Amino acid sequence: KWFKEVMKRGYYISDIFLGFRRVPHFIIAIAKEEQEKRWVIRATIDTYLFSNLVEGVRIGKTGEAYLLNAQGVFQTERRSGGHILEKDPETLQSPARGSEIKTFVQKDARGEKYLYATTWLREKDWLLVVRQERSDAFKTLSTATYLVLLVSLVGGVAIISLAFSLTARIVGRMKQADMDKRSLSEQLIRASRLAELGEMAAGFAHEINNPLQIIRSEQTLIETILSDLKDSGQIKGSKDLVELEESMDQIRLQIDRCARITQSILQFGRQSEPSFEEIDLRAWIPQVTAMISKKASVHGIKLGHEISDHIPRINGDPAQLQQVLINLLNNAMDAVLSRHGTEGGEIIVGAAKKDKGRIVIWVKDNGIGISPENLKNVFRPFFTTKPPGKGTGLGLSVCYGIIENMGGTIEVESEKGVGTTFIITLPAEG
Structure with missing residues (x-):
């Protein structure tokens, strides 16, 4: 029902109801068109926002205010008796929709004469009722009239303000989504060019x-x-x-x-299907690091090895594992150059046996490091801390997938301004 109404009118405000939480509340839904798309946002609002406003009305000794829906069901508490969602035992006169305020005198269920002022809220078919015993009413009748207008105005302003606030939030999120889409498109283009x-x-x-x-x-x-x-x-x-x-x-x-x-x-x-074979890390790691040793030397980076003498072989795809190690080494060189320039940079590639039939390979640098807020996102596709145009954000996510397919894990430890260590854990052969 609410969805049909909001699509038809552009907005929808429900009556008070309990719902699953068994707490009185109502909903506001607003539709918005943006870039040829129609969006609907729905908010749940507890009744205390209006209850405190309406129930706080004090007119003389007996004056009180409350809200009824079109069926005469209380939408707020009535101090003299009448709880939320109960049917009002009295049948009240109400003004025509769109008219101002209707005043009349009527006896309540106990036989007491009350002076009533009723009006329909502009944005919702709720009847605002202000009543006071006749003997007490004439003292502040003019004040009551102004109060009705004030409550109506405040209620309308509150609803409109909420609508504008929700609309602004929707527009902001849509703009952010559009920016993210453009950024993703640019990164995909760069990735395609690199391929x-x-x-x-x-x-x-x-x-x-x-x-x-x-x-x-x-x-x-x-x-x-x-x-x-x-x-x-x-x-x-x-x-x-x-x-x-x-x-x-x-x-x-x-x-x-x-x-x-x-x-x-x-x-x-070379593009090929993964081909698993035994890899001797003591011989394989120096062969891979030799591919970038000249580049490291030109930039004044010291490239070292810490490979255990008694390290078992592993079963994996040499080409894919080479891709992972080359990517980690290139990232390490970028981090080292950002901090040290061409003097003082150091990268260490190591491997050793771990417990429970596993081996670890690590790439450690003394570069610029990764901030804590970025550390949790380093393996997320298209996430990069490099300047625009220098990185696609795909390298580490691809590395993560390759190592995972080999039955291993890849982790990162880093401290801003100190350095970073990437740790690969793989099952040993046999």
Whole structure:
């Protein structure tokens, strides 16, 4: 009923009723159109808000005020007798809807003559009744009339004020939802661009890998020719020959380095189903950290390891676990640079055996740290503390899902201005 009424009229105010709580109350519902959508908000209001106002009326010795609904049921207490939700034993005269105030003299159930003043509230079909014994009424009749007007005005103002307050709250929430929607859309666009960039990087690595193989073949051929010429005596040992051999060694080293980089990019960007296998963390962790060791060195960050000598193997997807560790290391470098710049930064990657057949991997930094209010949201999708355009807020939520799929957990400990530690717990093999 209330929903149909509010959709029809734009607002709805109920009569007093008990409800499930067995406490007298009434409801106010308001409809609002915003951005081609129709919203309805419903509020429950305890009767003491109006009861205190109406029951507090004092006119002489016998004057009192109370509210009745259209069926003559008390909506507030009556001091001389009459409880909320009881039927008024008296049949009162009431003015026509939309008219002002009706006054009349009538005997009550006990036979006492009362002077009545009644009026309908403007925003609700409640009858405001003010009555006083006739002998006492004429002393303050003018005051009673003004009081009726005042109570009507205050009641109307209270209802209208509440309506405006609820409307403003709805509009505010809708604006916030619109802002959140725009922010989410921007983050999704950035995430899409990063995904495209990852695919492009894998393509670039593949294209670079082919010329590298040709360079390696030519370098090997040159080394073979030099060796044959040297063995046949056609080229004698000299300072120039030594420098040439050293140059060839340097070329070979740089080719190997480029090959490792391109292979790492190809492996990281490869899209495939999870493939679980045994992972030896003592060998695997240094291989992963080597991928970013040059970047850390350039920024003056000390990258260290604390890996236990007797750590069991784990069963997991090396590519996905590498993705998690790379993400944590990149975040750690950002945090360290924010606090220390290019001097004093330190990141430690460790692993050790834990009780009950589990192992732990941790990434610890002495960076800027995470505030307590942000700490509880770090694994929430699209949450980021980085400046706009620098982070999508997806990295840690993806890490959380990967570790969870491996049967493990990922936790974070942090103190603002001290540093952060991410702790991964995984089941050991066997």
